[in-house]
Amino acid sequence: MPLSRQKIAATAIRLADAHGLDGLSLRKIAKELGVGPMRLYDYVINKSELLDLMVDVVYARIAEVGQRSGWRDTVLAIAHATRDAALDHEWFSDLLGGRPHLGPHALAVGEATAAALSEALGVPDIDDLQRAVGALNAFIIGAVRREVTERRTTRFTGTDEAAFQASLGPYLTRMLNTGRYPTVARLVIDGAHLNAEETFDHNLTTVLDGITSRPRT
Amino acid sequence: MPLSRQKIAATAIRLADAHGLDGLSLRKIAKELGVGPMRLYDYVINKSELLDLMVDVVYARIAEVGQRSGWRDTVLAIAHATRDAALDHEWFSDLLGGRPHLGPHALAVGEATAAALSEALGVPDIDDLQRAVGALNAFIIGAVRREVTERRTTRFTGTDEAAFQASLGPYLTRMLNTGRYPTVARLVIDGAHLNAEETFDHNLTTVLDGITSRPRT
DNA sequence: GTATATATGGATACACCGTACGGTAATGAG
DNA sequence: CTCATTACCGTACGGTGTATCCATATATAC
Numbered sequence: 001m002p003l004s005r006q007k008i009a010a011t012a013i014r015l016a017d018a019h020g021l022d023g024l025s026l027r028k029i030a031k032e033l034g035v036g037p038m039r040l041y042d043y044v045i046n047k048s049e050l051l052d053l054m055v056d057v058v059y060a061r062i063a064e065v066g067q068r069s070g071w072r073d074t075v076l077a078i079a080h081a082t083r084d085a086a087l088d089h090e091w092f093s094d095l096l097g098g099r100p101h102l103g104p105h106a107l108a109v110g111e112a113t114a115a116a117l118s119e120a121l122g123v124p125d126i127d128d129l130q131r132a133v134g135a136l137n138a139f140i141i142g143a144v145r146r147e148v149t150e151r152r153t154t155r156f157t158g159t160d161e162a163a164f165q166a167s168l169g170p171y172l173t174r175m176l177n178t179g180r181y182p183t184v185a186r187l188v189i190d191g192a193h194l195n196a197e198e199t200f201d202h203n204l205t206t207v208l209d210g211i212t213s214r215p216r217t
Numbered sequence: 218m219p220l221s222r223q224k225i226a227a228t229a230i231r232l233a234d235a236h237g238l239d240g241l242s243l244r245k246i247a248k249e250l251g252v253g254p255m256r257l258y259d260y261v262i263n264k265s266e267l268l269d270l271m272v273d274v275v276y277a278r279i280a281e282v283g284q285r286s287g288w289r290d291t292v293l294a295i296a297h298a299t300r301d302a303a304l305d306h307e308w309f310s311d312l313l314g315g316r317p318h319l320g321p322h323a324l325a326v327g328e329a330t331a332a333a334l335s336e337a338l339g340v341p342d343i344d345d346l347q348r349a350v351g352a353l354n355a356f357i358i359g360a361v362r363r364e365v366t367e368r369r370t371t372r373f374t375g376t377d378e379a380a381f382q383a384s385l386g387p388y389l390t391r392m393l394n395t396g397r398y399p400t401v402a403r404l405v406i407d408g409a410h411l412n413a414e415e416t417f418d419h420n421l422t423t424v425l426d427g428i429t430s431r432p433r434t
Numbered sequence: 435g436t437a438t439a440t441a442t443g444g445a446t447a448c449a450c451c452g453t454a455c456g457g458t459a460a461t462g463a464g
Numbered sequence: 465c466t467c468a469t470t471a472c473c474g475t476a477c478g479g480t481g482t483a484t485c486c487a488t489a490t491a492t493a494c
Contacts, residue, residue: 025451036473038453047452094315097362100370102389107398114400127411130404134363135356135420142359145314146351153317172319181324183331187347194344203352210427242480253444255482264481 003033005043009053013089016054021091026050051095056103058085058092063108071116072208078113079140079204083197086144093148097141113137120212132211139207143200220250222260226270230306233271238308243267268312273320275302275309280325288333289425295330296357296421300414303361310365314358330354337429349428356424360417 011032016024026047030037044050062081068074086093101110110133117132118124124132176185228249233241243264247254261267279298285291303310318327327350334349335341341349393402 026453027451038473038475041453042472097359097366098311099366102392104392107392107401111398111401114404118400126403126407129400130411131416131419131423133404134360134416135423138359138363138420139352139356139424140359141362142314142355142357143351145358145362146355149314149316175319175321175324181328183335183346184324184328186343187331187350190343194347199348199351202348203355206348206352206427207356207424208427209430210423210425213426213430243482244480255445255484256443258482259442 003035003039003043005053007033008040008043008050009057012050013054013057016091017089021094024091048099052099052101052103055092055095055101056105058089059101059103059105059109061085063105063112067112067116071119074116075113075120075136075208076201076204078109078116079136080197080201082109082140083144083147083200086148087151090148090152093144096144097137117211120208135211136207139204143203147196147200220252220256220260222270224250225257225260225267226274229267230271230274233308234306238311241308265316269316269318269320272309272312272318273322275306276318276320276322276326278302280322280329284329284333288336291333292330292337292353292425293418293421295326295333296353297414297418299326299357300361300364300417303365304368307365307369310361313361314354334428337425352428353424356421360420364413364417 008029012024012029015028015032026040027037030040033039040050044053062078062085065077065081068077086096101107113136114129114133117136118129121128121132172188175181176188225246229241229246232245232249243257244254247257250256257267261270279295279302282294282298285294303313318324330353331346331350334353335346338345338349389405392398393405
């Protein structure tokens, strides 16, 4: 059974899921596939192209949500699918926005969201559409990124308050006790753990409302 | 003149500005400072702490904008300062949102924006504030990230249309010519190069409008 | 002043990384 | 059968972050 870009990408994704992007190396992928490291270069020009490949595989899953009945449902579905994908493959959030996503499936997702937003804006000026797409994507990228890094730190730190205080505490609690960051302190301390998906959804609709309710240029 | 965290961070920033994060190594920093690589470990626990240090130096510059007359001006100033910093230090955008920013200056910036948003929301429920901060930061992170990667690709690709077609073209134009991505194609082709700062500002106010105009939970 | 403890700076070494390159085996053409 | 070309493969190079040991200088105790 010969190698292929698909198989390489698939095992690379498995390894990245298990050990993160830092724990991913061409040598390990090759070993996992039972070949010499250099064999991969017969299918991939360099490591960053492999990363692009992995990213596009994930976009394929996102693209599957397809079109919904209304533009808003479509956008919501895509955004949530992106978030879900990033939670399944945390390395994806590290790559998100870090390089142009030009793979076929990424383009398909881009097309779907752009078309939906175009519908949302009526017959929009192209500049308006450009801005709307930019705003939406910026929010998605940033929100997903934030959520993943937060999840990572709480994984290292432990979820209960005591463990949190113990690991981040020596430094962070000292900082917060200086009184120089009262609002942040309030957010950290009695900012309850509100549901992450709900927050994402809430903020997403906030952004969408902002985009659509804004007066024309 | 002995070493110090400040000096190490400063030369690390210089090198990262010049050659990017990938071109940054402890050995090069050490060589630049005229010391052995291991000396750096007397001041820094490992490379990622050094990165945190660099990030916080940049946040110090952002924090300098201080408080403006109204909450909205404050938020705008901070957001634009963040964008400016990221354009001056593109590696900053690579780190933005990728790890928790807990340095003193990062906390100061967080405090300033949280306080401003708190003022904007009246006497807000803490959950509302949490969400608002999340939405704003998500947008800033994503927008800055997008802009920097776009700037990088156009730097490699050349700015004029011909050079663009020539470098990305063989692949991208073929993709767009398939007709499967009509909206994206329209955006790429006759989406004029609209002013980046203006776009950022426009979308930022869109998000702020969304945050403030949204009915309470 | 001498001896001992302690801090300071340096070099070496390890495990790993991405990937350039050269050699070997297999395949097709004349 | 001979030759040329292609496909496969292992080795090796220059680089990385960092652990560890060693020498030297400085400070303290007698």
